[in-house]
Amino acid sequence: MSALETEIDELWERKQNDEISAETAGEDEYATLAAFLDALEAGEIRAAEKSGGEWEANEWVKQGILLNFGLRATEPREYGGVTYNDVLPLADSSEYGDRGSRNTPDGTVVRRGANIGSDCILMSPAFVNIGARVGDGTLVDSCDTVGSCAQIGDNVKLGANTLIGGVLEPVEDAPVIVEDNVSLGAGCRVTSGFVVGENSVVGENTLLTPRIPVYDLVEEEVLYGELPADRRAFTRFVESSVSDHDLFDGGAYKPAVVATDLETETLEATEREDALRE
Numbered sequence: 716m717s718a719l720e721t722e723i724d725e726l727w728e729r730k731q732n733d734e735i736s737a738e739t740a741g742e743d744e745y746a747t748l749a750a751f752l753d754a755l756e757a758g759e760i761r762a763a764e765k766s767g768g769e770w771e772a773n774e775w776v777k778q779g780i781l782l783n784f785g786l787r788a789t790e791p792r793e794y795g796g797v798t799y800n801d802v803l804p805l806a807d808s809s810e811y812g813d814r815g816s817r818n819t820p821d822g823t824v825v826r827r828g829a830n831i832g833s834d835c836i837l838m839s840p841a842f843v844n845i846g847a848r849v850g851d852g853t854l855v856d857s858c859d860t861v862g863s864c865a866q867i868g869d870n871v872k873l874g875a876n877t878l879i880g881g882v883l884e885p886v887e888d889a890p891v892i893v894e895d896n897v898s899l900g901a902g903c904r905v906t907s908g909f910v911v912g913e914n915s916v917v918g919e920n921t922l923l924t925p926r927i928p929v930y931d932l933v934e935e936e937v938l939y940g941e942l943p944a945d946r947r948a949f950t951r952f953v954e955s956s957v958s959d960h961d962l963f964d965g966g967a968y969k970p971a972v973v974a975t976d977l978e979t980e981t982l983e984a985t986e987r988e989d990a991l992r993e
Contacts, residue, residue, distance in 0.1 A: 719754060722747045723779040730785055740786045748786065751779045752828045755846060756806060761830075762846045762864035763889045770866075770889045770910055777864060777886040780828065780846045795821070803827045803845065811835075829861075832869070844881055850895065864890035872898040874919060880906035894944070912944030916977060921950045922970060928953075929972045946974040 726747060729735045735744065754760045755776070762776045787802040794805055806825040808818055814833040818825070822840030825831060829843045832851035843849060843861045850869035855861060859873050862881025873879070877899050882890040892910040893899070900919030905911060909923045917923070925940035930953075933946065942948055950970055957967035 719747075719750060719760070720775050723751060723775050723782065726782055726786075727775075727778045730782060735786065737786050737788045744786060748779070748783050752783065752803075752845075755780075755828045756830055758830045758832070758848065761848060761866065763866050763892065770892050772864075772887055772889045774886045776846070777883060780863065780883060781886070783828065783845070794824075806831075838875075846883070846890075847879075847881075856901075862891065865893070866890060867893045868895035868897065868913065870896045874899050874901035874903060876902045878904045878906070880904070882908050908940065910941040912942050912946065914944055914977070915942055915946045915948060915974075917942070918947075918949035921948060921972060923948075923972065927970055927972060929974055931974045933974065933976055942972070942974060945977055947977050948972050948974045 726735070726744060760776050761773060763770050763772050784802055789800050789802050791798050791800050792804055804827050806827050806829055808825060811818055811831060816831055816833060816835040818837040819839040823837045825837070825843045826845045828845035830848040831837070831843070832849055832853065834852045835849055836854045837843070838855065838857045840857065841855045841859045843855065844863040846864035847861045848866045849855060849861060850867055850871060852870040853867055854872045856873055856875040856877065858876040861867060861879045863883045864881060865879045867873070867879065871893055879891050879893065882888050889908050891905050891908060893905065894911060894913035896914045897911050898916045899905070900917055900921065902920040903917055903923070905923045907924050909925060911917065911923065923942060929938040929942055929948070931938055931943060931946070933943070949972070951973045952968040953971045955967040955969040959966060
């Protein structure tokens, strides 16, 4: 264990045993929590990492995030001339420009403890929550939400009005993962620890969640909770077990996701979008 991990682990045990609270925490505890947030923002620690081909949660990191809520009191803070109330301040974005990243004003909110890479674009209004990672060269478009602990890879395009859900509890559950070079169309929703494989292109308004089947036509199998790498995915509706019912005419249908091979035309379209960002 690193020294920081050991300190968070010990602090977690004290919190679980009701030995410490927001009312009794002192300078030493807050110094540990601040060092933890600094490490998150610097990308030195992450809420989830890939091991043996599978994404796994770093439980102690998620515990550290929960401690920052449980051991801090809500207090008034200032942002853009408006007073808001929260347990954490917003991230200091003054150094984003030094690494080629830009965040537009009037609505782009990055919470303390989020990691923003180099050459990123954050368009307002957008929100990036604590523990999330936004990789190098990634676009977070207008009205996007990147939830707590979500891991967004390098060179990803999140289309406008895209929701990346957060997974903070239970601590052993891996968060939403969007791997490198993925393009998500406008209005997509990715929730509940779903993993989007690298190089995939997902059509607009597609819902990716473990409860909806992914019909992978490449390997001819039905998957849950993941979209394989190098796929083009889009929503289709398949027949539901409800079948006919007196309350409506015809059969009932439920949403599903169909995944096929990437097509040359699809790749060329995403390349044209990249060119517009240069």
